[in-house]
Amino acid sequence: MPEKLHIKLNVNGKSEEFLAEPRELLIHTLRERLRVTGPHIGCDSSHCGACTVTLNGKSVKSCTMFIGQANGAEITTIEGLGTPDALHVLQESFREHHGLQCGFCTPGMITRAAKLLEENPSPSEEEVRFGMAGNICRCTGYQNIVKSILAAASEMNAAKEAAE
Amino acid sequence: MKDDVELTREDRVANLKGMGCARKRVEDARFTQGKGNYIDDINLPGMLHGDFVRSPYAHAKVLSINTEAAMALDGVIAVLTAKDLEPLSLHWMPTLAGDKQMVLADGKVLFQGQEVAFVVATDRYIAADAVELVEVEYEDLPVITDPFEALKSDIVLREDLAGQTSGAHGPRKHHNHIFTWEVGDEEATNQVMDEAEVVAEETMYYHRTHPCPLETCGSVASMDKVNGKLTVYGTFQAPHVVRTVASLLSGIEEHNIRVISPDIGGGFGNKVGVYPGYVCSIVASIVTGVPVKWVEDRMENLMSTAFARDYWMKGRISATKDGKITGLHCHVTADHGAFDACADPTKFPAGFMSVCTGSYDIPVAYLGVDGVYTNKAPGGVSYRCSFRVTEAVYFIERMIEVLAIELNMDAAELRRINFIGKDQFPYQSALGWEYDSGDYHTAWDKALKAVDYEGLRREQSERVTAFKQGETRSLMGIGLAFFTEIVGAGPVKNCDILGMGMFDSCEIRIHPTGSAIARLGTISQGQGHATTFAQILASEIGIPADSITIEEGDTDTAPYGLGTYGSRSTPVAGAATAMAGRKIRAKAQMIAAYLLEVHDDDVEFDVDRFVVKGAPERFKTMAEVAYAAYNQAIPGIEPGLEAVSYYDPPNMTYPFGAYVCVMDIDVDTGVPTIRRFYALDDCGTRINPMVIEGQIHGGLTEALAVALGQEIAYDDMGNVKTGTLMDFFLPTAWEVPNYETDHTVTPSPHHPIGAKGVGESPHVGGVPCFSNAVMDAFRAFGLRHSNMPHDHWRIWQTAQDLGLHK
Structure with missing residues (x-):
């Protein structure tokens, strides 16, 4: 050993x-x-x-x-990423847009999405799909995951603008 | 307790978040915060870890197993072999299909990856080390991976069945034959074929695949020797059935066994079966007296637990010259692998394959199925479908396309002229089913209009011309599918598993302050039951869905039920929920009448309250009634407000849908690009449109996978060629299109709320739709049929065979 x-x-x-x-x-x-x-x-x-x-x-x-x-x-x-009292925007967004079902992929999916939005705060749909291709979901067919991430990006950008 | 501000009726309905509301899911808070509780998250004090020694051979004698070196490793507690299980009669176990299966290799192995010995150690690394130290001596035997060869071969795969000329489903024709199942009138069908103006024939192989949920299977067994109680946590789609089977096998009384399905990371049929790992973890816990965990890895999952499909289907369909179908003949050679471990209701060894007449009014039909043993993994589960319905729908939707080619007719029109008419429901099919309701023409017309079907055909024809003139190397396919499912098993008189009738259940307790808990016999694996069943109940009893907790999966608390698979939760447990709610309402009405000092018949239920007829200002809310039920002495009425319902459905439900896929295919690379996918689903009454849409997206994506690449493939030696996610295709966000969803609503006439179930429809309809799109692209060049999965290589090969490459 x-x-x-x-x-x-x-x-x-x-x-x-x-x-x-x-x-x-x-x-x-x-x-x-x-x-x-x-x-x-x-x-x-x-x-x-x-x-x-x-x-x-x-x-x-x-x-x-x-x-x-x-x-x-x-x-x-x-x-x-967030706490029950202060969720990350993505955690809210996945719920809002039904971006999860069984939930097994979700922690990895949101963790990756958070990094993706740091790397590229305003991604196109194609960039989201490419940037998330290392995370597999068997339940959602991705459509609502992509929607959740794009919505979170807009919200985060709007919040950033408001703060500036 | 009345609201200070009087709400409008509309507001009160909205507050309930009941039927039809796109309610956000209550499950999501824990899942998005990493606080789900899946099987591998369960960690009990002193817990040991189990791991399997598995066979590298597909067929071999096991001459000896030497566990000495493994046992000598520090941290190894036990190594179980068939010899250790034999005194308990647990070295074999019954399968759900009436066969038996080795728990651990008993003298031989019959498929690659078969369980040979079970190592128990203090952590998973030591267990894995010990697996390597178990020495197994094999003598390899000839391997059969082809069911047609199996039926001709002198090689006996199952010596344990030697001399048995009859199995669980009737006579056996050969030592590698399992059963013959026949439905319909073969003589009459043959006669129709002989006299028909047109007959189209086709043979197709629906390849072997696997449900592959993202979470693999596993269990944690904990034998409490002090109290004599066994607790088993596991990835069980049917926890109550597991409890009963565990009791029958172990001899432990059923009240001393508690089975818990925690959060389940997707099922899709993979978690219906009973696997050697579950049995071994239970035995190991009984032997060691401490909890034992077993969780399979991905390769073990793909190699050993529950494949799906593997049907060789030979069809003949007859019609008049103008396209009216007159008969259908289908024969299936079903490869069940080494043990018949299909998860079908007992009387249906090929599941509901007999719904293969599809959505069409076919007067005469015949189906024959022969089950066969081979040296492949056991299983035959319903991968996101109700018991072989995917196979049935693929079969008929291919036969329709082939017939359209034979008749030189448009495949959409051929479907239309053969649909069962709206006024023919309830419809008695030639193979014995009573379709409850449908309006196929309306759905089809809506779908074709939405995609501008005629415009698409024009564009396709222009593309063919351009291709022939060398102006493009891309072809266009229009995939059509119209499917009818049969879901929601029961009825108990037809459907049982191991003798257990397929009813389901709901128990409701209303709390004094007007909130509630409801427990069901089903178990969510991502479907969102905690959200949607609360919505059914909210509309039935007038308590907001947000004030209703839904609990499933603990056999100590939930009423007995047969679990979640085959889209049965909404048709059966959903009905039980509504019925139990109505019992609550009936008692609540009596209480309300007492409180309002009027006769029972003089109050009526309205959204969230009981109102005196003709005097809407006089009412008692459900919350007020609940409080009174517990705290006020009411003559002739017992305290409390709770109810239970066990629902045995009178019939199954028949959801249907119309799908269109538009695909561009690069002839030189074989790469298909999905330009558009339109899915119209009719699942009867819709409970939560957001959840329905999510189910459609997911099911279509699993259909895309199966149609375009996902396969469990074996070589001639019985080696699994697709044992990791490197080889086994699971689509990523990059390969998957956006889907357009649409619906019509044709309620089920016999279901209390008219709902039919939806989770599996997109898979059932999606597989033929994607496949038909690929084949339709080549129709103009003479292609009649090619087998799935249509991965890039196979599509390229199809183009090559048609001489389309330069």
């Missing part, structure tokens, strides 16, 4: 420190070690995106990243 690694992470603003086997996958660290169960496991092969988190400012599929590769990282999951 290889030596355990000394890991430090910041997850949703909280510092975590522990020893872990190098082969531990980030998704298991989050879900089982830290009980951050928003990100889900859908495919084990980075196709479905249910495990998507934001790691050091990039969308990452946490099911195929070893914990050693994530050492020192700053990670945001769905739990870090």
Whole structure:
């Protein structure tokens, strides 16, 4: 058994420190070690995106990243995007536009969408579809997901303008 | 407790958020915040993890299993094999289709990925390590993956059935044959064919695929040895059935078993069956006395739990020269894999395939189905459809297209002249079904007008000319489909699973302050039951949907029901909800009359209150009645306000729809581009238009997947070629178009609120619609039929075979 690694992470603003086997996958660290169960496991092969988190400012599929590769990282999951009293605009928008059904893909979907809108605050429909192609949904057929993201983008831009 | 400001009747109706309201979903708060509670989120103290050793061979003898090295690994608690399960008689289990299936390999394996041993360890990594350390010695046997070959072969796949000339569904013709199922009059059908002016024949293969919900299957079993109680959490579309089966298999009394379906990450039929993983987690918990979790990974899901389809269909359809259909003959060779684990009602070994006369008035018909064993995974579930209805509708919608080619007729017109007429309902089909209601001509005309069908045909014909003149390399396909589904099983007299009648249930308790909880025998997997069932109830009892909690999936609290699949929740449990609501209303009316000091017959229900007839200013709201029900002594009436209804539907419901797909196909790359998809659905009374539209989008996308690429493929050695999402096609946002939805409303005459169910319609109608679009693009060049899935390569191959490449 290889030596355990000394890991430090910041997850949703909280510092975590522990020893872990190098082969531990980030998704298991989050879900089982830290009980951050928003990100889900859908495919084990980075196709479905249910495990998507934001790691050091990039969308990452946490099911195929070893914990050693994530050492020192700053990670945001769905739990870090909003609170029950102050939801993220996307969390509101997905509900408003029926952008989810079984909900299993939703945490990864919203986490990715939040990053997408940071990268491109005013995407076209085509850019949303392309930018979300790493996240699979089996229930909605995407139409309402795209609608939710475009609506959130408008709302966020309007809020930004109002603030300026 | 009256409102200070008197609301208008309209306001009061709106406040209920009842039937017809596009109410936002109550489920979404937890799902959008990452607070869903799915099977893999369940983490009990001291919980162990189970993992399977699986067969790399599709057919082999198991000579020995050595677990020594695995057991020696630190953290491994147990390794179960068939030998360990045999004393409990759990090394085999009954399937839902009346066959039996190995829980763990008993002397041989019959498909790649079959469960051989179950490792239990303190964490999932150790369990996975231990799986690698279990040494299994195999002797490989000849493999059969083709059902036609299976029926000719001397190789016996199921030695355990040796000498059994009869199975759960009648006589067996061969040692690899499972059943023959026949419906209709074959002699009369053949006679009609012999005398017909025109007969069209076609053979088509509806390929094997998989429901592939985003969440795989899993369970957590927890045996509490102190109290003798077993709790099983799992991805169960039918939790009560699981409880009964678990009791029968384990010998634990049913009241000591509690089955809980937590949030389910999509089902689509995958989570109807009973799998070895469920059984092993239960046995392991009983053996170890601590909770045991089993969750399959994606590859295990695609290889071992519940495939769908795999039907070889041979059809003949006869008609007069001017296109009036006179008869239909269908024979199916059904590949069921290694064990017959179809999830169909007992009397229907090929499900409702006998609805294959479709939406057409066909006087004579015959259907014969032969089930066959092969070295492929067991299953045969209804992937987003009601028991083989997708196969039936694909079959008839292809036969119509083939007949149109034979007659040189327009396929839309051929459909129109053969539709069952509005005045023919209730309609008795040649294969024994009574269609409850429909208005097909109206729906079809609306659909064709919406897409400007004639304009599309003109454009298509111009495109063909341009293609022939070398001006374009793109062809245009117009896909048509008109489908009739048969959903909502019961009735109990026809439909049971393992002897359990397919009714469903709802229990309602009204609280003293005028809010309520209702529990049902169904379980949502994304359909939004907590939202929509509250709407049914709001309209029935006048309590706002926002004040009604809907709970499902816990067998200790929910009334017995047969679960959610085959679009049965709204037709059956939805009816039970309305009926239970009406019982509440009946008692509430008596209480209201007492409070208003008038006779029971002198009050009437109006939206959210009981009003004295002719004196609308004198009323009691449902909330006032609820308070009185608990807190006021009323002569002759017991305290409390609750009701339960078990609903056995008198008939199934028959939703229908008209779909049109417009597709452009690049002949040189085989890439199809969906330009337009119009879907008109008639699901009877509409409960929540937003939820309905969401179901249509999702079902169409699953149909797109199946028609255009999704497949569970095997090689000749029985190796699964599509075991990951790299190979198994799930469309992304990039491949999926925007859909146009539309509707007509033809209520079901026998359902309490006229609703028919909708979740599966788009899949049922979508698969033939996308497929017909592909084939229609090549009709002008002589294509009659080509099999799904129409991925880029196959479309390119079709063009190649027709000589369309330079």
